Amino acid sequence: DATTGSSSDCQPCPCPGGSSCAIVPKTKEVVCTSCPAGTTGKRCELCDDGYFGDPLGENGPARLCRLCQCSDNIDPNAVGNCNRLTGECLKCIYNTAGFYCDRCKDGFYGNPLAQNTEDKCKACSCNPYGTVNLQTNCNQVTGQCECLPHVTERDCSSCQPGFYNLQSRRGCERCNCHPLGSTN
């Protein structure tokens, strides 16, 4: 407050590099107004949206603000793509999930880091008749669903040779064909 008339009226801004600040009327709170590029917050202690880090080291060693690291599985047109402090990815797309959008979300399999979006994460689509406990998840990489006894295929959609009755939901049963009267 420069109107009081004492030598301590004006104090330096508590902002990085002595950059400018403002006092909010009424609450008298001091807010930095020209934080360095990529930073924001009362004291420039936060990263801008789309970046993460801890520029003043308020939660451990100081980390410069960096762009969200989400394995190319976020959309640049989205806002709030990662947590501004931890970098945890919050808006994974292409059916990916995980801290860095680096795995397929539940019920999907494939290579989340593939170049082409079609090669990324595909639905497990486990066959409900052939899958244990009607599971919808599968192996993250191979896509193999967990099949009931004598059921085969990635999605547990058919019986092994010599077995039948997938519809039973208890696994496939042996055909028990007489070897002499059967063609194979």
Place this chain on the structure above:
Amino acid sequence: VKPDTIPLPPGTHLLIAQSGKIDHVPLDGNDMRKSDAKALLYVPDKVVIGVAYDCLEKMVYWTDISSPSISRASLGGGEPVSIIKTDLESPEGIALDHLGRTIFWTDSQLDRIEVAKLDGSQRRVLFDTDLVNPRAIVADPMRGNLYWTDWNREAPKIEASYMDGTNRRILVKEDLGLPNGLTFDTYSSLLCWVDAGTKRVECMDPNQLGRRKILEGIQYPFSITSYGKNLFYTDWRRDAVVTVDRTTSQETDNFQPHKRTRLYGITTALAQCPQGHNYCSVN
């Protein structure tokens, strides 16, 4: 302690969200009086995306995605108050019906459009189907219409409904990319939008469905508002507000705030409410 708003002088203003603050630029006629641009409100630990203005009570409303919430503060000076804090994930666009005294917002993570009274009470989901990346939303209280954009890369669209959620329909789906911003001008009845995919500003009369390109080859628009013959849009690449004269299809001015970071929502704070009434205001 949260910062208060800095009282706003009379007249019509632009309100512009820039991460942890909301700026205002007074309008002189249809043009920005850039030398008088000032911060209106500091919320330094928030990421403000959408802004809306209540011309009746002179309050600004905004969405924040950092601690997902919807808040408001009086432009006459006063502390911000959160009116909605629960069951939000990525609240982005916000629209206000000054006659019916309601707000509408989009949530791009919950994929919903919701409505509530201005104090956050009587909250209700209007739409939760066929929404992928809902973003901008505007109300036309005089005619009881609601308009919003969805920048779903597979099938971007601009939709409309009545303000009670009935009569939902797609207005535009051809030749769209990333329709980020939308504005409705009561006086001209024009619905205008900015598209970061097609890089265009376009307008249409929602009743006649005629569509007109205003400007092409723009950079990365996020939000748009209208006043008189001018449109004002925020641009992520230019970190600026750009003035476009829609009658001549010319960019006529731009304003770059002192702090160089992305600009988000923009709205017009009218000095006076447009006259009128609607069903919600009498019932």
